[in-house]
Structure formats: structure tokens, C-alpha cells
Amino acid sequence: MATLQIREALRHAIDEEMARDERVFVIGEEVGHYDGAYKVTEGLLAKYGERRVVDTPIAEAGFAGVGIGAAMAGLRPIVEFMTFNFSAVAFDQILNNAAKLRQLSNGQFTLPIVFRGPNAAAHMLSSTHSQAFESFYCGFPGVKVVSVATPADAKGLLKSAIRDDNPIIFFESEVMYSVKGEVPDGEHLIPIGKAEIKRPGSGVTVVTWGQGLAIALAAAELAQAEGLSCEVIDLRTLRPLDDDAVVASVRKTNRCVLVYHGWPYGGTGAEVSDRVMRLCFDDLDAPILRVCYEDLNMPYAENLEHLVIPSPARALEAIREVAYRQH
């Protein structure tokens, strides 16, 4: 086991897969000569050269489209969005080309492509730079969506994503790149589509992903101090959802809270809620609650931002509420 930052774990994943398969290349803004806006791709240009580490102008629709076309031709692009906020200008490429061309061509073309980059709020970047995009990209067929929160998951899932023959949207986080953790040595692959229990418990199921994980774990700790045991499930893959893992836990706890970075209306959170309601209807002892962004554009000021982003305290309140604990 090595202790790595998430950024390093991601880099190792890319590096290993580039070494393994000549068809894998990286493309995006500042990925090469600048060594990556957040240094995920640091050193890769030096190692693999300009053919395989491709700096682009600011043209997200353009280079996303180039990635899609290259994937159709048999290459395996890793397209970096400097942040997923900028993927908004490439939305059509992902929705109408990446997600559809295999089906539209009746299987003649396959698109092994990964779109990756940081997602959701960082710190005081205000509203255009603090958005969680999984709710958009989970909403249509033809893609898989992954969100990682630990170095081991980052490495294992990115390697699987690069080897997967489908278009994958892969979410990271600016504020988590420096988070450290143990990563198994040697070939380390984690299957796409499998959630993981990050903290076992019995009283309340807390479903989370991405930046939500740290909040959920902190809240579980606070709940534990009050004698309330939480089982924290990190979805890791958001599309397809690992219903089985969530259902098994909720059947046991009869209570469910979701904790995540993202707006409340619809999206991934509402989907999980709907599934739990439907699949565990007779097991639920309380309404499912969601702890996420307030339904607001993210303000710049730190005090306001803190109020909009979910906190362990807000998560704890929801946990208490589904457990019918008054405080």
C-alpha cells in the first residue's frame, strides 16, 4: 500500500493505462506544458510527448468533439475539462454525440472515451464555477457516470473507466485533489457500477458520493456520539446505480438520508430517493431526506457559501429527523 493524494492516484491511473495501451491519450486545456491546471497530468507530457498529451485552445465543444471522433476511430481519449463547469459549452457533444453515436450507428462505432475533471463547488468561486454536473449527465442513456472520493477509488475506477468501451463521465473535486489515502500496490481495478460501504452501521443509511462523503462521515461520527449508528454508502458510480447495495442497507436500517453536493431539484439525489421509496416502500420508517445545496446560485462570500453547501451539522439534523430524535 502506498499513501497517495487523489491527484497522484489519478495520475498513476492515467500513466499506467497510457503505458499499457498506445491508443490512450490525454486532451484538454493546460494538460501538457502547464502540467495540468490542478496538476493531475503532471509529468505526462515529458513522458509521452505531444502526440499523446494534447494541449488545446479554449474550445470545449471542439476538443470534446475531437475526442469523440478519435474514439470512433479506435483511439481511447481521456478528455479533461479544466472543471466540469466548462463542459456546459460541450453539453451537446456529450448528449448528442458521445451518448448516441453507438446506438445511432447501430453498433458500427464504439466510443471508449472518458470525460474527466473536477466538479461541484470548490471554495469561493461563485456561481458559474461551483456547479455539480452529475444531475445533468446522469439524466440520459448512453453514458456511465462515476464520482470518486478516495485515492483508492480514484485510481481503481479511473483505470476501469479508461478500459471501459463506453463513454464515461468521471467526476473529481478541486478541493479533494490533495486528500490522501492508501492505494493498493500493483494492478488495482475497481468495477464500475458498485457502491461501497464506507462506514458500516445499523440505524440510518446515509447515501453519498463525491464531496458528500466527507460530510456524511463527519455527520455519522457526530451521530455516533449521540448513540445513532449510521451506515455510509458511497455510490461511486452514479449511472448505473447500484440499487442492490442501497436497498440492502435500507432494508436493514429502515431509514435513509442522502448527502451530496448538488442542487435539490431532480437529478441524481431525487433519483436515488425515488428508487429507495419504490424498492423499499414497506421498509421505510421515515421519509427519505436529502441534504444538498440550497436551491440557490452559489454566492462568493464565504459565510454565504457555507450556508448553501451542506455541512455535517445539517446532515446530522436530517439523520436525527429520520430517526425521530428530538434535540
Place this chain on the structure above:
Amino acid sequence: MATLQIREALRHAIDEEMARDERVFVIGEEVGHYDGAYKVTEGLLAKYGERRVVDTPIAEAGFAGVGIGAAMAGLRPIVEFMTFNFSAVAFDQILNNAAKLRQLSNGQFTLPIVFRGPNAAAHMLSSTHSQAFESFYCGFPGVKVVSVATPADAKGLLKSAIRDDNPIIFFESEVMYSVKGEVPDGEHLIPIGKAEIKRPGSGVTVVTWGQGLAIALAAAELAQAEGLSCEVIDLRTLRPLDDDAVVASVRKTNRCVLVYHGWPYGGTGAEVSDRVMRLCFDDLDAPILRVCYEDLNMPYAENLEHLVIPSPARALEAIREVAYRQH
């Protein structure tokens, strides 16, 4: 009362508001000289001239942005997307400019703008042209979202939308433009944010909007024949949701089915489901079921398209299921 097609009702709304307020103008592809791809704007160029009925090149991000800028300057643009599928290339303009500029400017700029056009599947247009966009546009703050299914609603809500000082996303349907119905004479305004019971009933609440309405009504008719009474609620406004109307009905029926055009993962459907689960937790006698598109890219072939799009038969099945009726 006049009997009008939805297309005519929309046209009357635009015409009346253009006559009433010089600041109102129409902009989009083929809205002028071609009289509208679907003839909603027929005759308006002749009446108001090129200053107020503006044909554009194919540049959705461009003309959406122009509309946004014009709204900031005090005009009241009605931006037509030939279909909402093409709004995918303007996604950033709606997400990051229309929905955010009032808040980002701390209220210095107000954006009275309507984005309108047909949405969701028409008939055999295959996957890039058959998408329901409300799930994307409902997912963030700063906009209101409307979806109309009758001529009276079309006129009354479009007039309200044009007078509203906020950005409004206004959904119509290609296959419904010729649907006829009575429209009150004289000034006819329907408030944004209010659902309407389109068929009263007592056994099952069926929540719907847009193209879902006809399916829901047909299914309610079939259910009635089996002795099952359905209350069909047309949401009409999708953001903000009229929780009260839905909750009041579900408190009465204790059962809820959603019928709509759109993908199942997340979005507006999951949001409604989540709210009903939360707000009517103790009232619900059965899981909420959603009848919508299968989780697939829309195929061209008619037989396949019919299977993907919800039908009265599929809706009836769900109604039976929540009522625990075996057949």
C-alpha cells in the same frame, strides 16, 4: 370562447403582448420570413416588421445570448428554439447567463426573457430530435419552467410568461400544435406556478404535464371503465412546482402515478416523486410509480418508438398497480 389550435393560441398570446408592449420582440430561426418552422409566428413579420421579428442564422448560443443581452438592456425577448433539442448548444447561455446574471449583478440587471419552442418526442425523428429538456432546465435556480398542453393554458401562460420579469423556459410540443380547444375571449392570463386538475377523481392521483396529459386522460378513461377513479393533475408550471395541489390530491387518494414524456433517471419526474414521498409519507398506500420514456435513446422505427414512449396502456398498468388491482 373561441376554438383555437395551440399554435394559434400561442400566436395570439405573442401578438397581443407585442401590440401591448413595444419592448417585446421575437427572435429565432425561421420565425419571420418563413412564418415559423411550425407556424407559431405566422403573420407576425408582416404585422410588426423586421425590427421586432428577427430571423437568425443557425446559432442558438449566439441568439440566445443576444436575447439575454437585450433583456438586460430592458427589452423583452421571446427566443424561439426551433425545437428544444437545439437548445443543447445554448445550454451554457441558459445555465450561466440567463439563470445567473440577476443574482451575479446583485439585482442590477433583470432578465425578462422567454425561451420557447417544442419539446420532447414528435414522431419518428430518432434520438437527437426526440428529447425532453425540462429535466435539465428545472434542475437549477434562477429560471421558471412552464409546459403547456391545452390552447387555453398555452395562451394564458405564454402571456403571463412574457409579462414575467424572470427568465422563463416555455415548453410546447410539435405534435400538439394542431390540438384544438376553447380559449376564453378577452384578456386571458393564467398565473405561473399553479397546477390544474384536468379531471377530478378520487382513487389515484395522476400527475402529468405536456404531452403526458393526453396519455394520462386516456388512461384515466380506461381506468374509469374498470371502476377506478383517477384525478389527473396537469402541473403546467414545472419550476416552481405547485406542491399544494399535488399534496392535496394525494392526501385524498393515497396513491400517485406520474405520466410524462421524458427519461426516467432524475429530473422533473423524480423530483415530484420525491416531494410526494416526503410531504405525503404517511398518506401513501403504495409506492409512487412513474410512466415515462424507457431509459433509451429514441429509435426511429415506428414500432420501437411506440414502445419507448409511454402509452395509455402502460399508464393504466401503473394505475392498477398502485391501486393493487390484479388483471
Place this chain on the structure above:
Amino acid sequence: MSRDTAVQAEPAGAASEHGKFASDAGVQRPRDGGDERAGSGAASEGGAARASVDEQRRLYTEMLRIRRFEETAARAYTQGKISGFLHLYIGQEAIAVATADLMRPGDRVVTTYRDHGFAIALGCDSGACMAELFGKATGLVGGVGGSMHFFARDKGLWGGYAIVGSHVPVAAGHAFASKYNQDGAVTFCFLGEGAMHIGATAEGMNLAGLWKLPIVFVIENNLYAMGTPLRRQSPVDDLTTRAPGWALDHDRWVVDDVVATRNRLARIAERARNEERPALVELLTYRFRGHSMSDPGKYRTKEEVDAWRKTDPLARGEAELRGAGLSDADLESIDAAVVAEMDAAVAFADASPPPAPEHRFRHHLVEDDP
């Protein structure tokens, strides 16, 4: 004349004078005769005269096959056998035929929803094409794509795309892969003049110029985007004025002759292939039908349509074959064979089954395939 024969037209990239192509008169029409520059260059390079009769007949027949396919499809549409959108290629056939004829193995065509002509020219079975329009299991893409989404990878047809401009970066990606793999292929990316004003197009062209990709962007300027004439799309009439800003070679001509168009385009393609010189080519052409079946085309005058009929490359092809000695009977027998092919295509499509219900689940993700 073999596709390798050197041609003598003036260098592309220098040919365009960025002159106005009379579109400001309200009536959009080809420049009045006499100016060879405005035409494909047939006269100046000897054009059709330098193609053998066999070759002329072959190219003419290919154009005719497309025209008859389209006419047949239009009929089937009015009979309700085809639904959705149907964008016909009638009038523009020479472009697809010229391109198919100059392509080398491995070369790719990426185009718009107006894609049947390329499929036919590239050798796709007309029955499979018709069956696709009919939404049948035997269709080119199994009935899931319909008219706007013909794909035939093995024939070099890398697809018909229906979001205007969005295929331009994708095509650049195909060319990127060619450069990455050094596979020697050229990608031909076709787009309407209406697609020249949308963002994705500009981004894709800048990237192609920046990375010197082996790609030729071909604007099929049929003067209208739906009902919008070029003068309401753009302040410039000559769209190759945009090429220098992306460092693309450029050329521009009226497509009135299939052989000359092929030859002139071939040379541009070889520079893209061998000399890292991607290009933007603007081909002036005309669609004789409406934008799609639902468009009556009221925005055009009969005068304008008639003016363009005079330069219809199919008519020219026929006239040249006559000039080369083919008789009425010869031409009728060519046509009879083509008509028979299209009748057979309809019969095949009619007789074909619809896709199996399970087919709708296929091909989204690789694991969906049985």
C-alpha cells in the same frame, strides 16, 4: 481519366477572389455565365472532355441513381411509408459522386442529415438505404437512425449527423486519429452553408488548422438554410473568407460538372493527405426540392430555380453523353436499370420486417449487445 491524373486548374487556396457571389439581389442564382472561375473549371481544364466515355457514363449513372433514389423516397414519403424528416439531395448529387470517386481506401465521409446521396455514391445497397427510411430491420442502421443518420463504416460513411455543426469537431477527431495513427486517410467533412455560423464549426475548423489535420471541409452552399437565404445568415457571401483566420487552404466554385469537381477536389484532398494542408472548400450548388418534405419552398422564385436547372450537373452529364454519341435508347436503358434498382429497393424495404422489439435496447452501451 484516372483519379491520379494531374489536373491543371489554378491552385486551390489561390483560386478564390472572395468576390461577391450574387446573392444580394434578392434572387439567389449562379453568377451570370462567361466567368469560368465561377464554374467547376470544366472548360478551363478541358473538364469532361478529359474523361473517357465509360467514366462519364459511370459518373452520370451514379448521379442518376441518387436522383432516382431520392425521387423514389419522396414518393414513398407521400405514401406514408417513410416518416419523420426526409431531406432530399436532388441537385447536389455531383458532390457526393465526385467525392466517392476520388476517395482512397480508408478515407471517410462525415456529413449532415442530407446523407442519402453519399450512402448511394459510396456503394451502400440501395435496398438497405430504402429500408432504413422505412424503419425496417434490414435498414442501413437497423431502422434506429432513419433518414438523418446513415452510417456505413465499411464503405467510408462515418455518418450523417443532425445537430447542425456538431459533426465538424467529430470529423476533426477522425482526422486527428489519422494523424495519430499515421494511417494516410483523409476525412471529408460536409456541411451546409447554414452550418458556417454556429460555434462548433468554428471550433472544429480552428483545431484542424492548428493541428494541420488531414481533413477537407466542404461547404455544400445550396444558398438556403431551410428558408433563410445566405444574406440573412451572414454578412459575407464568400464563406471562404473565413479560411485564412484558421489557416485553411481554400477554394470555391459552382458545381456544374462532376468530373471537374472531382478533379479539383482530388487535388485539394491530396494536399491535405500529404502536405498537412487542411482545406475549406465552398461548393455552390442548389437543392431543387424544399429543405425537407414538409417545406414547400415558397421563399424561392421559379425564375431562380430555373436558372439553376441550367447548371444541373446531371443534365450536363446527360448532354455530354449525348455529345459523346449515346443515343436516346442508350440513355433510356441506363435510366431503366436505375429505376428498376430503385423499384427493387422499395420492394425489399416493403418486404422487410420491422426491427424486433428487443432491438431498441441494443447498442447503447457495449454490454447491451447480445
Place this chain on the structure above:
Amino acid sequence: MSRDTAVQAEPAGAASEHGKFASDAGVQRPRDGGDERAGSGAASEGGAARASVDEQRRLYTEMLRIRRFEETAARAYTQGKISGFLHLYIGQEAIAVATADLMRPGDRVVTTYRDHGFAIALGCDSGACMAELFGKATGLVGGVGGSMHFFARDKGLWGGYAIVGSHVPVAAGHAFASKYNQDGAVTFCFLGEGAMHIGATAEGMNLAGLWKLPIVFVIENNLYAMGTPLRRQSPVDDLTTRAPGWALDHDRWVVDDVVATRNRLARIAERARNEERPALVELLTYRFRGHSMSDPGKYRTKEEVDAWRKTDPLARGEAELRGAGLSDADLESIDAAVVAEMDAAVAFADASPPPAPEHRFRHHLVEDDP
């Protein structure tokens, strides 16, 4: 010299020769001296010599205010008083000052996230600007926007936008409204050279050219988009090569002099205002700091930075004031006043309260306002 005085530089639209602006050498630097065309035209038109000393002092002081504001903000950032992104304008001040000086009442500036300079130049209170960076209730936009989103409608600042290129169509919309209302205003839309390769920019510029909107697009070409030099963004060095494709007037110069820049830009603006001639202007400039506070700028050589220091318009302004007779003491007293202003701005921002918690609910929809 009043803003109405005619200037004598060669006509914009004809000035650019589309020549290479030495960027292919790996080191990005201004063209070697001697070529007046490459500079603002100060020498050829008498430039600063034609501005009165008072005017020179005023413009210099404005530039200095921006520089000191930015330096002060940078310090506050390292002290943790400012967070998020902070993109400094140091080196480019002459552009904002020139623009503010030539604007007429009702004219608008739309710019990027690198927006403080415009706010200061347009007369926004430096305390309110600093407070915005500090995320305080007294900030220019109440602390909700931060560095990247300065808005001051009453001063003509129609906003700082942070999605590259997306403000270009919005600015075209402002100009559209001016034409609709015949209000006589010109919109100045600033963008980095890095924004010239994204779709929204191309769309907005085509619409502006098509509709002849009263707008001037000004590329602040500081040679880098983050760490990416122009030669890895685009195959052309002269970005005004794109203007003819959108029928935009164009001009291009090195910003080494604030007066000349103002005068040359003013004439272009008046043509946009009065003659339906929208324009694309490329201003060669340099940012002496990194892209944002987190960028060490390792991609540039000291040599290159030094070369640009020689043409820093602020330094030139100082030299000219000295030439006009100002003493060290005079200059020091100007600076002292500016420094005092910025210290006061910090004190004001420090002392200001954070936004009230309820403020986060405001201004999304009109009904959110109390």
C-alpha cells in the same frame, strides 16, 4: 485633447496587414522597435504630445490607480483576505483607461473575469471594489460575485463574465438593444485572445456583423491563455484575419501608449456608433503577473517579461510626465494619494460586515427581492 478631436491614424479596417506578430520564435514579445505600425501609433500621430499635461496626468493617475489597486488586492490575497480566483490586470491598465476615457454616456463595457481595471477606470468606488473581493456586504455586487463578476450598471460596466466567450453574444445583445432603441450607445466587448477560438465568440461576432450592430470587440491579446501561448491556440498570429469573414472593421496595434490607444479606439467606436460599422480590434498587451494568483507563470522567460516592461504604458506615462516637467516629488505625491486611496479601500473592506445570511436568497427571481 478632447475626445471629439479627430485623430489621424490610418483607417482601421485597412491598418492591419495580417502580418505575423513574432510569436513563432518560442518567446512571445513585441515586434522589435522601429515599426510604428506595430505600436499604438503614438509617434505617427503625435500621440502623447497632443495631450495636455493635465490630461496626461489624469490618464496616468487612472492607470496607476488600477495598478495599485491590483497590487493591494494581491497582497490581501496572500494575507487570506480574498479567496477564490483573482486575475490581475497589471500591464493592461491602459486599455481600460483609454476605453473609459472615450466612452460617451450610455456606452457599455462588457468584459471577462479580469475586470477590476474597468471598474476602477469607470469610476467605481475602490472601496466597494475591494469589499467585493473581500466578500463583504458593501461590495460592488454585495459580495455575491467576487473578483470575476463586477457589475456597475450606472457606470457603464455591464459586467465581468467568467465562462470564456459566453459574454460575446450577450454583449451583441446589448448592442442589439441599442439598435432596437436607437439609443446611440456603443457596446465595448473585451475578450482575451484565448476567447477567440470558442464557439460563442464566433457566433456573437457573426451576428454583430450581420446585423451591423453598434459594437466594438476588443481582443486584449496578452499572448497567453493561462499557460497556453497563442501559437498553441490558433494557427494564425493575427487574429484580425478573422474579421473579414464576419464583415467586421478591424485594426490591431501594440498598446504602448494610453493616449494613442484612446484616440485610435475612439475613431473606431464612432464608426460603430454612426456608420453601422462594428469592429474587431486586436490590442497587443501583456500581463506582468500570472494568469491568476495561483499561477507562477513558469511558461514565460524573464527576458520576455523584461522586453514587455519596456513598453509598459504606465512607465511610458511616467516618463512623459517627467518630460513635461513633473518632478520626483510631483510623481511621488500622485502615488501617495493613490496608495492612500487603496489603503482606505482595504480599511473600508476590512471594516465592512459580511453579507447578511438572508442575502443569499435575493435576486434570483424578481419576487425574491424584499
